[in-house]
Amino acid sequence: MPEFSSDELNRYSRHLILPEVGLEGQCRLRNASVLVVGAGGLGAPASLYLCAAGIGHLGLIDSDAVELSNLQRQILYGTQDIGRPKILAARERLLAMNPQIDITPYHTRLSSANAMEILSAYDVVVDCSDNFQTRYLINDVCVLLGKAHVYGSIYRFEGQASVFRSGDGSACYRCLYSRPPAPELAGSCAEAGVLGVLPGIIGSIQATETLKIILGGGELLTNRLLIVDAWTMHIQEVAFAKDPSCPVCGTHPSINTLIDYETFCNRQASSSAVEQETASAVTEISASQLDEWIDERSADIQIIDVREPLEYAQKHIPRSILIPFDELLARRAEIDPLRTTVMVCTIGVRSARAIALLRHAGFAGRLVNLRGGITAWMKASDPGAPVQ
Numbered sequence: 001m002p003e004f005s006s007d008e009l010n011r012y013s014r015h016l017i018l019p020e021v022g023l024e025g026q027c028r029l030r031n032a033s034v035l036v037v038g039a040g041g042l043g044a045p046a047s048l049y050l051c052a053a054g055i056g057h058l059g060l061i062d063s064d065a066v067e068l069s070n071l072q073r074q075i076l077y078g079t080q081d082i083g084r085p086k087i088l089a090a091r092e093r094l095l096a097m098n099p100q101i102d103i104t105p106y107h108t109r110l111s112s113a114n115a116m117e118i119l120s121a122y123d124v125v126v127d128c129s130d131n132f133q134t135r136y137l138i139n140d141v142c143v144l145l146g147k148a149h150v151y152g153s154i155y156r157f158e159g160q161a162s163v164f165r166s167g168d169g170s171a172c173y174r175c176l177y178s179r180p181p182a183p184e185l186a187g188s189c190a191e192a193g194v195l196g197v198l199p200g201i202i203g204s205i206q207a208t209e210t211l212k213i214i215l216g217g218g219e220l221l222t223n224r225l226l227i228v229d230a231w232t233m234h235i236q237e238v239a240f241a242k243d244p245s246c247p248v249c250g251t252h253p254s255i256n257t258l259i260d261y262e263t264f265c266n267r268q269a270s271s272s273a274v275e276q277e278t279a280s281a282v283t284e285i286s287a288s289q290l291d292e293w294i295d296e297r298s299a300d301i302q303i304i305d306v307r308e309p310l311e312y313a314q315k316h317i318p319r320s321i322l323i324p325f326d327e328l329l330a331r332r333a334e335i336d337p338l339r340t341t342v343m344v345c346t347i348g349v350r351s352a353r354a355i356a357l358l359r360h361a362g363f364a365g366r367l368v369n370l371r372g373g374i375t376a377w378m379k380a381s382d383p384g385a386p387v388q
Contacts, residue, residue: 008100012054025215026054032214033057035122037110037138039086040064041199042128042152042206044076049207050126051094051101055214058094059122061106062086073196110134112258115141124210125149128203132180133261139164139173140255143248148213149173152206157195157231159202163209163221166242166249170222175243180265198230282352284371287380290342294319302336305344306354307374317344317377325350329361337365347373 015021034055036047039062066081081089087105119141127138142149146167153160166172212218225238248255303320312322343351355367
């Protein structure tokens, strides 16, 4: 067994006195490699605790830069980091905490083109992503490579966590969620908000499960979904089983190579007739097209913003009318069916849902969704302006 320096013995002393860890366990941690996908709300606490625990090689992959709105929950960063690539700021902070580990930053998006090469270099993958395309991609790569991965997700006040190790016969992510939700029904932190401490809870659980995998002890969250409601502090556990018909880990898998996950999530997302009709029938325009419409045919269009009043007060499109999503049906008489209606929200999700809601209620006018929402419009109007 490799020797530990006096500094290492002191740093990890609280681990070393645990019989379940000890010198042998700490050596396992030092020899382990872990990839954290996403350096945001979940990735921040997960990577902090993995770094502090002495994981020898930590990989971080994220393509975003730090924004002011991140700081409410992404505890790796400070105000001075705004505008910097997240993985560079994260690497700096983590090495300041524990300079004895190696950190490999990947300033890119995980995709079908690079996932196999990147994930193959790591023992465990921690899924701290914020979108369904990446979750299914990570799952499929880990199944194909026989690697364990630790899942976490957050939404408003609720968080989920589980462990997938298809190599030992347990279920994978597809066994739990065979299909993603319809794109217009898949919420995000930007759209729905999130309690700032929630990712700290779930990210810490992910770090805990990762350490247990490496140490080879404890009871893992395999075949169990842990659900935490931070608002009521109710914690429940849902058991699930390996699906023999799973297309990637089942008895006769049909997925033997990586697919186009964006197309998969858009096409497979919804099973009901209403959702299928909604997903296929929403007409979208770009931010630049909207600006052209405003300049050329302003009298023929109306812009309805379905965000909350506080969001609207911070930034909105001139001449847009605020009708929050929850008030939409009660105030639909305010929407002129004889004019083209452009629905707007933060990134285009709530507005797509608003179109589905109005159509289902029988609204007969032409409804168009602003692709990318107010975020895309702000970038198009002033590319140099910060988007919060």
